[in-house]
Structures are given as C-alpha cells and as structure tokens.
Amino acid sequence: MELKNMLHGGDYNPEQWLDCPEILKEDIELMKKAHVNCVTLGVFSWAVLEPEEGVFHFGWLKEIIDNLYENGISTILATPTGAMPHWMTAKYPEIMQVGADGRRNLPGKRHNFCYTSAKMREKTRIIDKKLAEELGNHPAVVLWHISNELGGNFGDGSCHCDECNAAFRRWLKDKYGSLKELNKAWWTTFWSHIYTDWEQIHSPVPNGENLLHGLNLDWRRFVTYQMTDFCQWEIGSVREYSELPATTNFMFFFKSLDYYELHKCMDVVSWDSYPFWHKSKDEVPVAVKTAAVHSMMRSMKKKPFLLMESTPSCINWRVSNPVKRPQMHMLSSMQAVAHGSDSVQYFQWRKGRGSFEKFHGAVLDHRNKDNTRTFRDVTEVGKRLKEIGQKVLVTCNKPKAAIVFDWENWWAVEDATGPRLDIDYVKTFLTHFRAFWEAGMDVDVINMDYDLADYELIAAPLNYLYKEGYAKRVEEFVRNGGSYVTTYWSGIVNETDLCFTGEHPLKEVLGIRQEEIDAPGEEFANCIVYHNNSYSMGGLCEIVHAEGAKVLSVYEKEYYKGYPAVTRNDFGQGTAYYLAAETSQDFLNLFYRERGKERGIVNPLSEMLPYGVTVSVRKGEQDLVFLQNFNDDKVTVEIGNQWKDADTGEGVEGKIELVPFECRILMKA
Template identity: 50%
Template sequence: MTIKFQPISPKLPVMMHGADYNPDQWLHDPQVLEEDIRLMKLAGCNVMAIGIFAWAALEPAEGTFTFEWLDRILHSFAENGIYAWLSTPSGARPAWMSEKYPEVRRVEANRVRNLHGLRHNHCYTSPIYREKTGIINSKLAERYGQHPAVVGWHISNEFGGDCHCGYCQDAFRAWLQEKYGSLEALNAAWWTSFWAHTYTDWQQVESPAPHGEMMVHGHNLDWRRFVSDQTVAFCKHEIDAVRGANPELPVTTNMHLIESLDYRKFADLLDVISWDAYPTWHEGKNDSQLGAYIAFYHDLFRSLKKKPFLLMESTPSLTNWQSVSKLKQPGMHQLSSLQAIAHGSDSVQYFQWRKSRGSSEKFHGAVVDHCGHEHTRVFKDVAALGQTLANISDVVGTSTPAETAILFDWDNRWAVKDAQGPRNMGIHYEQTIYAHHQAFWEQGVPVDILGSEDDLSAYKLIVAPMLYLCREETGRRLEKFVEQGGTLVTTYWSGIVNEHDLCHLGGFPGPLRTTLGIWAEEIEGLYDHDRNGLTMSPDNQLGLTGTFESHEICEVIHTEGAEVLGIYTDSFYAGQPALTVNSFGKGKAYYMATRLKADFLQSFYAKVVEQTGVARSLNTHLPQGVTVQVRTDGETDYVFVMNFSGQSEQITLDDRNYTYLESNEAVDGVIDLPVNGIVLLKRSTR
C-alpha cells in the first residue's frame, strides 16, 4: 500500500531549501539583490520566505502602498527558478500606525500600554489592527495570489504573547459567558468561594494580573485557553484575507517553542505545519540528549496534522540570542538538517539568507555572511546540503508511521506548572516528557505526540507522563484503549484534576484508578539532594533485575488489583509499591510512582517494546547516541541513521537488503558513522 502525500506545492515537488529573505533591508543597493540571486542558485536554494517584517516598506504611510520593489524581486525569482513563501507582515507594524492608533499597542498584565517597538507588540483583538492587517493582506493577495513564483502564504511570524487591554477584557468575558453560560457555573468551575472571591457581576472578571487576581487556577487556565483561541481567531482573520485570491495556495504560520499557545488549535486552519528550530548544539560532552530533545519537537509538529511539515527556520551556523553563540562543528549542519527530514520535514530553511548590517540580529548566523561571498565554510555546508536534498526528492511526501504515542497537552502543561505543589522548586514536566521520549529515540522507535482528544486506535503503546489534568472523558478513552488490548504507561501526579483544575474526589488517580488498579494516597516532593530507589521484585513479568535510583517525586500508593513490579528502597515507605502493572481487559497499564532516571527508562521501555511488538526502525543494537528514523511510501523505506554520540560509531544492519539512498549502491552489513555523521539508506518493504 502506498503511503504518500502530495507535495506541499505542485510548483516545487522537491525538497524545499531556502531562507528568510529580507530584501527590504537592501533596497538602497540593487547590486546586493542581483548578487543574491546568483548565490541562491549556487547554494541550491529554491525557495525563500519573503516580506516577513516588510510592512514599512510595503506601506510607508497610511494608505500609500509601494509594491514595486517586491514586484522586481518576485519577477526575478520566477526568471531564475526560485520560489517564495509570501509573508503577511503583521509580526511587526510600522511606527505611523502605533502613533496614530495607540490601541494597536499591546497592554501588559500590569495594565500598562507598551510603547512602539519590538515584535508581536500588538493586540489581536483591536478592531483597528484587524482592519489594517486585512487591508495589507488583501492587497498582497490581489497583487501576488496568482504570481508564478509564489508557492504559499507565510502568515505573520511566531505568534505569541497576550494583551490585557479593554478590548481583550471584553472579549475574555464574552468567551467565558459562551463557555459557562452563567456566573454560578463560572464560580463553581473556578472554586471562587476560596478566599471569598465569588463573582456577582461579569464586569468583575478580569484577566490574571500581578497586582490583582492570579491564584485562582481555573481562572489562569481559562485565560491561557482564551489567549490561544483569540490568537487562532486572528490567524484565521489573516488567512481569510489572502485565501480568496487563490484558494490553491497553501497557508502556514511558523511556530516556535512558545508555551503560551496551544498549537493544536491552529492545525485545522493551516494546510501545512511549519516550525523554527534552534538547538544549542555542542553544549555538552555529546549531543545525544539535545538530539533527542529536538527530535521530540519534530515529532510533535509532524503529529499536529499527521503529515509532512516544514522546517521553516534554523540557523546555518550560530545564533546571536542564545547565552553562548557556538559554531556548528563539521558535519553538524548536514546531520541536524537531515534529522528534520528524517522526522517528517519536506524542507530545510534558515534564518537568515543574508546577515543584517545593523540592529539586534546583525550577528545572527546566515547563509551569506557580511563578507558577501560564497567562500565561507558555512556557505559550502549549505551548498553541500542543497545537493543532498536535490538527490532525495523521492522522500518528499512520504509518511512517518509510529505505533507508539506520547500524550502532551498544553492545558495539562499549564496546569501542572500552576499547581503550587508538590515541588515548586521544579517539577520538570517537560523534562519528564523528554526523558520518556528519549528512551524510544535511543532504540530507534518512532513516536507520535498526541493530544488526549486525538484518536488512539492506531497505536499499540500510549505513554502519558504526569497526566495531571485528566478529564473524565480522557480516563474513559484510555480505559477503552487498554481494555481493547493496548498498553498504557503513566506516572506519579496523574489523574489529579479535571478540565477546570478542580481535584478529582474519591481518590487519585481519579479517572485512571480502575485502569491502573492502584490508589495514590500521598505524594512527596524531594529536595535536589534527596534520593530514593526502586528495587525490582523477584521474577517480575518484565524480567528486569536490580535497583534503580529515583529522585524529585515519590508517591505512596496501594494496589487495587495491580501487580507490584518494584518497591521503594528508602524512607518510611520503603518496601511499598513503586512500580506496578495492571492487567485490564486484553491490555496492560503500568504505573511509575516515582521519577526514575534514564537507565531505568531505557531498560523498562526496551522490555515494553519487546512485549508489545512495537516496530523499531532497525532491528539491531544501537550505541548510545545513535538513532534511526524511517520514512516510507509503503513500498520503499527511507532509513536515516544518525550519530549524535560525539564519537565515531559502527552499527551492524539487520538482515534486510539495503542500498545507499543517493547512489543506489548496495550496502554491506556494517556501517561506519563518523562524528556528527548520518547515513541515508533505503530498503524494500516487501
């Protein structure tokens, strides 16, 4: 069976390779713009994201539009086989607008309106800002919607942040009224009887503020949900303004690692997901942990639509805003870029094409440095990658199948961090998620990242670390998943609150209690220097032996039908259950009552993968820091073998027949991987 999606754009049915291009910074020097075309072709770049921050160049005064420079750029692109993701410029507005219409400037939580400046300093609710973005977007669409060089719309830039102005307060109240229907229902959901904070009029409700209300957890949670919904509504407003001119053009918006927005809410609006990745390579002794971390986010963004995504921004060399500006060591540009392809990207794009001469990102990495020519290490790395991408067009549109999924909900993430206990010095929700994901990454087991409302039926194994916010419906769906033969793994601090951040009554883990066969009586936060341990029970069904160190969190639990696989080694609860499994229907549900480290997680998940029959990308031993990811069209598997270990490695292939993807030459049974090395293979699925 063929499992392949159509290319993101029929105009460019190959791997997209390019950068964020800002010709509006160089309009005073036409020779630079001419040279850019030559260098783009030399680097194997075929697409640019253009006009992202060009509003002042497009509309220098209200109602005065100067598109001629953009005409010239796009015509030149068309003549030279280069394409454009044409951006809407709402990420940074011109100064004339801030001066004439103060309401467009964002109001912070302290209720002070910002001055003009920075990016994303605007109100998504402001009628004037919506009017002005609608006008500029419509003008761009009317002029360029049918342009042969335009492959799609790049909506704004890295949406994020919130506004607390009067318009937003009114919109928040309207959002709450639609959700709850009455003040009585709102007060019950937010538990406002605490501290006598009961609301008696809708006008009393405001957004959380450092000098006002910020301790009502349901309130905080709903504000974050509202901000996500309001940002999505603004994004839809922008899309509606450009869509009509050519409904065939795909739309995307570049996402980043922004905690404030629930990116799943954007997925239905967008034709393709794109995101911006800036790992701090070479920060430690090796890059295996960071490689696993960035793989998690590739998996997350791919999973939003379950199809190929775009790496819209990355750096070809270094950044200038991280704490240390490290250069990419030899091989890392190829490895990190192709890692994105391995996890489902159909592009590698950069910020930025040419270094700015001034302002805050003048030292941020770029394909073309201030020297202005191609005789640099970075340019050569980019050109070499461009050649590789041109050689692997068969991978475009292929899928990235997984039989394992990790649950990662934004509102759970927000609620966990707002819980005020049991470990306010750091409960490390994200780090816990990454650690569980890395255990699969180390084995070359592909993983999807799901929301708790997503379909679970395609998976053999679901992992839900710290599922603190667990709706009754989520509990029922996970129960059905296990009952029908699936395997569930979850941890301490799960099943604690409902969707309003109200504690489940009757015993934790609330809606998961029957499925897991345990009752969690108490939870203890440990200091950083504290340690406990897990000793495996003799002859346990996993076949694991020995003692493993645990830290940070320990839960005191009692079994209610579950089998004890391991017990605590220390404290007054030594000898009590720390790891359990419950047979439920046709499946199993595991519970880790304490935070365990990488040695345990890797050993545990190796056994669970074996028991569940979850497919690995390559059936062989992988050295620590070496991982494998597969994309497939159903007939041919494209196998990416990646070395993040910081040293040369060697692996033995399984007994299937392999060829090198680029050369089609046969591969013998052993592969040598240099430092920062990657090998691209293919094999038949038959």
C-alpha cells in the same frame, strides 16, 4: 500541500538592499549555486509595502518575485503583521499590547499588537487583501506565511487591555453560561472571591487575582483562542483573492500558545528550529529535545511539516553562540527530514548590516560571498535534498507508539503550587521521549484530544489534568488491546483544575489507589530493584496501593519501603503500567524498550544502538531509514540484514561506520 521538490532556502529580506541592485543580482546567482529553490518574502516588510497610511508600494516586491521565478526559485509569501510601521503605532496607539502590569507598550520590537484590537484587525485586513490581490496568484507563490512566530518577543504574548478583557468575559459567558457555573468551576468560595458580576472578572495579573487556578487556565485558553481567531482573520483576508495554503511558524516549546489548537486553522504545520548545539560535548540532550519538537510538528496533522527557519551557522541571542561544527549542519538538517520535514530553510539568506540580528547566522556573511564553510555546507545540503527529494516526498513517519504532551496539562501542572514548586513538565516529558529516541523507536507526540486507536503503545507522563472524555478513551484503548503507561501525579484534576474526589478516573484500568505523594529532599533519595538492578528514584514519590495490579517493583527505603513503585494491570485485552515515582533515565530506557518489544515496536535495524545514535523511519512504498550519529566521534553500528545506501545506491550489510555527526539514509536492498 503537494510539493514537486524538497524546499531549500529561507528568509530573504531584499527590502534591506533595494538601494544595492548589484547585491540583489548577486543573491540570485549565489542562490542557484547553493541549490536554493524557495525563499520567504515579506515577513517584516509592512513599512516598505505601506510607507504611509493608504499608500502601497508592491512594485519592488513583484519585481523580486519575478526575477526569482525566472531563475527557478519559488516564493513563500508572508503577511507583514509580525512588526508594525511607526506611522501606524503613532496614529493608533490602541493597537499596541498592554502588559500584565497595566501599562501599554511603546512602539517597537515585534508582535507588539493586540490581537483583539478592532483597529489592528481593520489595518491587517487592508494590507493582507492588497497583498493577496497584487501577488496572491503569482505563479511563483506557493504558500502563505501568516505573520511570524506569533506571541514572541513581548512577554508571554498576551494582551491585558480593556478590549481583551471584554472579549475574555464574552468568551467565559459562552463557555459557562452563568456566573453560578463559573464560580463552581473556579472554586471561588476560596478566600471569599465569588464573582457577582461579569465585569468583576479581570485577566490574571500580579497586582490582582492570579491565585485562582481555574481563572489562570481559562485565561491561557482564551489567549490561544484569540490568537487563533486573529490568524483565521488573516487567512480569511488573503483568501478573498488567493486560495493558496497557509501556515505560520511555531517555536520551541512555546508555553504561551497551545499549538494543538492553533495548528487547526493552518493547512501546513511549520516551525523554527534553533537548538543549542555544542552547548557541551554531549549533544544527546539537545538532539532529543529537537527530535521531540520535530515529531510533535509532524504529529499534529500526521503529515509532513516544514522546517521554516534554522540557522546554517549560529544564532546571536544566547550568552554564548557557538557555530556549527563540521558536519553538524548536514546532520541537523537531515534530522528534521528524518522526522517528517519536507524542507530545510534558514534564517536568513544574507546578514543585515545593522540592528539586532546583524550577527545572526546566515548563508551569506558580510564579506565573503560564497567563500565560506557555511556556504559550502548549505550547498551540500541543497544538493543532497535535490538528489534524494523524490524518494523522501512520498514518505512520512507512521509510528505505532505515542507520547501524550498536552498544553493545558502543562499550564495546569506548573500552576498547581504543589507538591513541588519546581515541577518541569517539559523536562519530564523529554526523559520519556528520550527512552524511545535512544532505542531508535519513532514516536508521535499527541495531546489528549487525539484518537488513540492508531497506536499499540501510549505513554502519558505527569498527566496531571484529565480533559473531559480522556479517561474513557484510554479505557477503550486498553480494553481493545493497547498498552498504556502513565506516572505519578496523574489523574489529579479535571479540565477546570478541580481535584477529582473518590477514585482515580482510571482506577479499574490501572488497578491502583493513590494515597499521598512525597517530595523528598536529596538526603531522602529512594531506589527500586528492577530485573536485579538498582535504579534511583527521586523528585516525586507517590504512595500507591495495588488493588488488582501486579507489583513489578517496590520502594527500597523510607517509610514507604515495600510499597509499589512499578505496577502492571491487565485490563480487557490490553495492559496498563503505572510508574509511581520519578525515575532515572537508565530505568526508563530499559522499561520502554521492554514495552516496545511486547508490542512488536523495535527500530528497523533490530540492534542495540550505540550511545548518541538513533534511527527514524519515513514510511512509504520504499521505507527510508535515517541513521543519525550525534557523537563527535566515529561509531560502528550493527545493521543486520542487507541494505542499500539511498544516496549512492551502494549495498551495505552487517556493520556500518558513521563518521562524527553523520546521517546515512538506508533502504531495504
């Protein structure tokens, strides 16, 4: 998607104000004042676009788009399938989801549709085609927004109806070919649950089978497959009349759908970012988690993404919903841009008067028009994006380090029923990501299917499940000179969740042999000594034997005292490291900083950064260095060589002072 300007705007819901023409007129005036150049229309408009079956009203929407366009504001046009009108659910109840408890949902909420339902697909195609025919080639429309936050709002987003179960069985037949192969892959001799007829297979549910890990894993894969197929159905519908690119908005670590699969049918990756800023005085954990998802969105296509939704002030669904402190809106917006976003957009433009989101943050509140701190903050972001946009649009982050985060591994490791029942894959991943973040080293977030040759350093924490071919790609990566880091509880099962027997799939690469893994309680906490400093270990401690690897550190306590805890193995032209236990953050920070230096990966300032300060680089003919301070205090940063402030053009060198929640953008002088 080629952009002429950074996009600034967000969700606009004029259908809620059609009886207030003075409000719609005021909206455009204030959008221009806030430097808004793009809005998203139609996300939840089905009941207004088609108020009764077969009766379509597009005139109001065309008039809105025309008026916006005349004032320099473009449109991202959404298909309206995120929420269904009552006339449709009343006439066709089969389009609503069936929960894992076997009960069909009643009408209401969002995403209450069965993605397999033939009737839902029929009605979807009709409304999408009509929308595309009427407005898909309007000069103001720049992008299709397919549905909204797919899978959200109802449980885990999966449907267990008869149509979905029948489709699941067809999917399994295509995958395995025969029941013999399926039974082998799922290890169904366990508890004598061998399937003898395809019709015996049902989705995993609380009152039925849900302890076959292969079944659980394949069901999750199927749900992603079927939702992706529904997305493709929608894209195919609008493409009958419009060739515009398409996206759908992803969410924060949404476990139910594998975004590495779903993004493949999209032209542009976008997501909705709602961090819990000001949860505590220490903003770093939230900044790290948000940075990780920004990086993941960019890494999917290795191209800039779009921040489709964010809040300019607060949200409304947590127990406590603090507003953004001064400067945090600018910083959080620039954080997205720093990691590869070509937009800053909001939910929503104007607060609604009623229903669930009437107190959700918006650019305009209920009473004050432009006379609010939020409006002024948004205006400042819009102004900055406009001024620096041309420098940003020709750049993108291109890290030489990557961390493996894989949805299928996530599903499998947290379904494993051992060695702990509280294993948190995301939490573990974030501790490793944070080490790069604190060092100011950009990193891609990839799954096991990606080409590894683009990188110098790859980390794969808690890589429990190995997809077919993954071990060979890692072996080739290390043999050709790459540096690979993995951890305890890795290489345990294959892609159907069956345990590997015999050697670790990467035994020769890692130079170790796994024996057993301990899940010690707090009274049995362990530690290691590394570079003459002691670091705590806990959670999981694997007992391994060095068989070719060099031991860098050993356990200091318990019956495995003296056993390897950190190893290094030279293999081919590269190196593989193994961390046998769950380690403290301070150890990981040191460890990955060392690995980066070995591979020539350092932040461009080449200095140790103060706590809460990080660096991201968008690379192009002229690199842009985003220096971000997530402290509610002033900090001074050593910046080394001569730099130029990208906003002002002024020269800076030696040191730079950042005020609380400030982002400075630097260029080489």
